[in-house]
Amino acid sequence: MNRCTRARELFGPYWDDESTRAEREWLESHFNACPACREEYESLARTLSAVATLPRHEAAPDLAERALAVAKRATPAADRVFANAAPRWQPLAAAAAALAISIASVIAWQGGRVPQVAIHTGPVASPRLVSLGGAPAATGVPHARRATAASGSAAAISDSLFDHSEDVDFVLDPVTLRRGRAHAGASPSHRLPGDQAVITF
């Protein structure tokens, strides 16, 4: 490579003080031997000195305020900059309010009566069949209502947390289809206990 070409490649690093010591010493020795390269470098140095002495342009005094104002408008609503952030407790308060409304609705639906809770620690009673006839079944399985009458309400609700003493037992009557209409299979002469009802279709 031509010595002058190599020297001119080193002008930039030399000006920026990024050349190695060996490069710097070589270039300075070349300047002593080559007036053309020396003149070329001085011309570059004059140019860059003129650039370096340019006055700095200051920012407008209200730049921060204007930038903030525009940023607030520019940000999407879901991620709005510096908008008044919603308090973090708002979601909890909303959930609590929804729960309270739900509870109040249930209470109102139940006629304002708060369900009574009975704690029973005895064994869970096995399911009992409900007979359609007036007399207890011959199997000896007592009717739940009679059991209630016999042993009190606590025994009657052995499988529930709620008081079922006022409940009505519903018995689904067998359904038969006759000429496209549903009719109760049981005859009207069936007599049910006073606290039982038959749903027919």
Added chain:
Amino acid sequence: MAPDREPLLPQIVSLSDEDLMARVAEDDERSCTELVRRYQGRVTNLISRILNDRNGADDLSQEVFVRVFVHRRNYRRGSKLSTWIFTIAANLAKNEIRRRVRRRNWFSLDALTDVLQDSMIQLSDPAEGREAGMEREQLQGEVGRAIATVPEKYRLALVLRDIEGLAYEEIAEVLGIPGGTVRSRINRARSMLKRKLEPLLRKQETS
């Protein structure tokens, strides 16, 4: 919300760039003001020298900080904040150059306004004679215009290096080009500028 005009708290002023940016990401308005205070001078000067248009630089600087605020959560902790901001500024300046080139009507009025404003500043300096001030202002105007004639990709590298004093590595990051390309672009830009300014500078030196 009205802009915060209260004086900045000492602890905000002493925050590192990273910590400051973390508070900006949490929508702390005072930290935003401090961020602008730290970088507004460099950003405005960078854009002004790339465009050779001081008035246009005000608007574009504003846009730089708007983008910083809007994309505040995209800033990666650990990266250099100045590099991120200069990248935004350089990209906006580049877009503005291209937009102006398309319109072909940008130089004359802006440059004239710039020269007049500089003249007013120089003339108001009592320590400097009127004639010397005008000569200096004229030279600065010529230098600014000469920079503006350097092709865009070389000009950006030149201004980042020779006006803002960024290291080659940081320029490479800002422009998204390899370090070797940065070096060659700066060398090319300096050579172009030297060719344009040499007659003027030589003349001034002999006078």
